[in-house]
Amino acid sequence: LYRKATPTTLPSFLLIGPSGSGKTAFLTLTERKAVAQTHTSTAPLGVEVLLPEDYMPQSSHYRSPGDPAYERSRRFLLLDTPGHGKLRHFATKQLANPANVRGIIFVLDAASVAEETGLNETAEYLHDVLLALQKRYTEATTSKGPKEIPVLIAANKMDLFTALPPHLVTQQLEKAISDVRKSRAKGLKDSGRTLGGEDEDLDEEREWLGEGGEGSFEFVQMEEVGTTVTVHGGNVIGGESADVKSWYEWIAAQL
Ligand code: GTP
Ligand code: MG
Secondary structure (H helix, E strand, C coil), X not given: CCCCCCHHHCCEEEEECCCCCCHHHHHHHHHHCCCCCCCCCCCCEEEEEECCCCCCCHHHCCCCCCCHHHHHCCEEEEEECCCCHHHCHHHHHHHHXXXXXXXXXXXXXXXXXXXXXXXXXXXXXXXXXXXXXXXXXXXXXXXXXXXXXXXXXXEECCCCCCCCCHHHHHHHHHHHHHHHHHHHHHHHHHHHHHHCCCCHHHHHHHCCXXXXXXXXXXXXXXXXXXXXXXXXXXXXXXXXXXXXXXXXXXHHHHC
């Protein structure tokens, strides 16, 4: 009778990204409004949270604060996933069936992407996430077409002096993803050749992220498949205080 709405009906946001980028730190900050020590995650974790009061859910712009619908619209589910390479199946599973997902927050360490190893690891993961979203779109069978799923690239740890500023994070990632895309295509071609596969060309097309041709990958290409990619810098911990304002603004715009 007075049963609470089940969490699964809440709009949800998926936290994805390499290990140590700050996903759980952001979840903790949002849940407790204070930073806390985190440990590397080994399992997914869903927490019901409220959009902080300084932000206005997009759907409530014409509602007044006393309106129960206004209060309800501030509630959402944050789904944290482990970033370790061996534990990404949790995130992949969520991506394969993104029920109620309003957006994906890909958290990265902006200092780590200043170096080649960190950049490549991050670009590979992001490539796979974007490719999963592209496939979901192009392979959809509904007449309406699948819902759009925006992606926020949360360039975290801006408090570190080695962190790349957001526009360089964007540039470097686009370049690195172009390389990932090329090497994956080459891998497919090589294996197709040895197997003598007939669907080789088809496969190549399905596995190619973004636009074909010689050009490089750019995030805007994802708009063709229902995904707008936005990059915003921030820091959950460190500095004078946390600065995740632009991330909450992005979340508010999807609610
Ligand atoms: P996995 O659970 O392994 O996938 O990692 P995670 O993304 O959940 O990382 P977590 O939130 O546990 O943070 C990893 C480390 O980075 C912790 O020591 C945090 O204190 C630290 N950290 C998180 N955000 C920031 C930040 O904005 N600046 C700095 N300097 N450190 C941060
Ligand atoms: Mg974690």
